[in-house]
Amino acid sequence: MDKNINIDLKLVEYIFSHTSNLHPIQKELIKYNESLGHIKRLQISILQANFLQFIIKTRNINNCLELGTFTGYSTLAIALSLNKNGKIYTIDKDKEKNKIAKIFFKKAKVSNKIKTEISNANDALVRLIKNKKKYDLILIDADKENYISYFEKSLKLLNQNGLLIVDNILWKGEVINNNAKDKLTQKIKKFNLHVKKSKLNKYILPIGDGFYICWK
């Protein structure tokens, strides 16, 4: 039997009290997302955001791309950890959520590090490839139906030492439920198999809903 403890919110608070505390605007954004009801689950977990902050600070990551801004929690975490020249380009098709995200970016005084785009992720990726853009870190957290396409396109945008991180790959544990026949579970399982078969280096970080972390 493997030994993994269950990390509840109290333990998360303990972890933060022994490392570095959340930024006040991160706390405010978490509270705001809580007020949204069931869609609050779209936000990456606090520990996942914290992990992104750790790798950005320790790997000299400057240039980031994100698919799936939502209300800005993951974007904000990334922006707060970038050095003064660091940038994050974040894409989402939802105009209203983008307005909210921008309010929080402004409050946290990181708007200068963030460029948002309201568009379909696939179209944006095609254009970024055409413009020969390159990124040190790419976070894929948009619609799960298109994960394979986002993944393949993102690889073309990744710097040699870059990290490609994909969220929700454990799908609340449903990936091992053989009775789960719904479309999204099947899509995630197909995506995970696709990554498994790729020649990339890979690691699964089982926090939040699971990060697949890949590098060349």
Ligand SMILES: C[S@@+](CC[C@H](N)C(=O)[O-])C[C@H]1O[C@@H](n2cnc3c(N)ncnc32)[C@H](O)[C@@H]1O
């Ligand atoms: C899981 S949420 C992102 C959560 C965000 N990373 C966070 O931590 O708060 C997924 C987002 O992807 C966006 N999305 C879904 N399909 C999309 C598409 N085809 N192109 C661009 N954005 C899309 C949704 O509008 C939603 O805001």
